[in-house]
Amino acid sequence: MSHRRQFLSALALAVSFLATPAAFAQNKPLRVGWVFAMANAPAVIAEQKRFFAEEGLNVEIKSFGDGPVLQQALAAGELDVAYVGAPPIYQWFSRGLDARILAKVNYGQAAIIANNASAIKSVADLRGKRLASVAKGSGMDVLLRGFILKQQGKLDPDKDLDIQTIPPGNMNAALDRNVVDAAFLWEPFVSQALLRGNSRLVLDLNLALPQYPWYVVMAPASTLKERPADVIKLLRAHRRAIAFLQSNPAESDKIIAQAFNLESVQTADGKTLQGETIVHEARKRLGWSDKLETRDLQFIQQLMDYSLELGFINRPLKVDQVVDLSYWQKATSAK
Structure with a gap:
């Protein structure tokens, strides 16, 4: 052949x-x-x-x-x-x-943060306050309403506070402008806020619910x-x-x-932190x-x-x- x-x-x-x-x-x-x-x-x-x-x-x-x-x-x-x-x-x-x-x-990954000047120290302190969060009925909303607010804070999500739907990327700006009093968000947004130095943790969910x-x-x-x-x-x-x-x-x-x-x-002191530093910070909660x-x-x-x-x-x-x-x-x- x-x-x-x-x-x-x-x-x-x-x-x-x-x-x-x-x-x-x-x-x-x-x-x-x-x-x-x-x-x-x-x-x-x-x-x-x-x-x-x-x-x-x-x-x-x-x-x-x-x-x-x-x-x-x-x-x-x-x-x-x-x-x-x-x-x-x-x-x-x-x-x-x-x-x-x-x-x-x-x-891990989720947390509630508030402005450094805020009087909010715990989930229970959200009573009567405005909280930035995600769309009602979403997975994160179930976690917020079911575990964080009802179980941890003894709050009625529909009556005891004002939950406002805000895109996660806009929550830090909403805090800075006093549009809301606190924000429920996740990584990397939590670490970005903390590293900027103008916000602090109210609840690290990975501490309340380890892993x-x-x-x-x-x-x-x-x-x-x-x-x-x-x-x-x-x-x-x-x-x-x-x-x-x-x-x-x-x-x-x-x-x-x-x-x-x-x-x-x-x-806050003028330093520039690169993306790898944000990820390193996020590993504390994620x-x-x-x-x-x-x-x-x-x-x-x-x-x-x-x-x-x-x-x-x-x-x-x-x-x-x-x-x-x-x-x-x-x-x-x-x-």
Whole structure:
């Protein structure tokens, strides 16, 4: 057989293989969405350090401004896996989106801050005050109303204070201009405010709820059925990214600062602090872990109960309905 005929025969065989459904599925990218938040840094690290690729996984990564926009992409079948807050997942589940929480992403991140000159020293002091926060019914709002205000402050969220919806990036300015008396926000906004020197902590939620989970890795039931091996590969890459964040803080802080375009902060005494310093400060309230502990599952159940009480879901749910740790267990076992 001539070289030309050999080449054409091999080419035809390759085209035939690639045309099969199994081969197509094997080469199809896993579409991964993530909420654009510092706490979801493992998604950034796994991509930039090529942990996804080293696990043999072809991925398409896309960031979203918030959970509701990401949910629309999930509902439309445009994503296979997502890094998103736990509350949206069980809220979507209650409305018919069959999906599962697979692993933890982070712990901590949220805090209440007030202007240095404010008389607010505790959550209870928010009575009669104006508090900047996020949209009612969102995951962070569940945390604020259910745990912080009702449980910690013994306050009625709808009667005892004025909760004003303000974009997180504008909350510090609202504090400076006395538009609000305090703000409930998360990293990096908390650290930016503290490093500027004009605000102080009223409540570090990670002290009140040590290592409470927030962002998680989730997947629709269809992904778990059709691509279980790829889900396990993703969770292995996710685990490696978290190990990198923990063992290489300086390099990972630089990657995070660049990925989130963190602008420098001017302190009260005129110093300029770069993005890596903001990330370093944020680590005091924010950390990363992939393992969902028993206490984490209890916390997610607590959030579900708050959501039902607040009217954000219309039926009781149990945590084992929306959590499946079997894929994480396979990912963390020996290959």
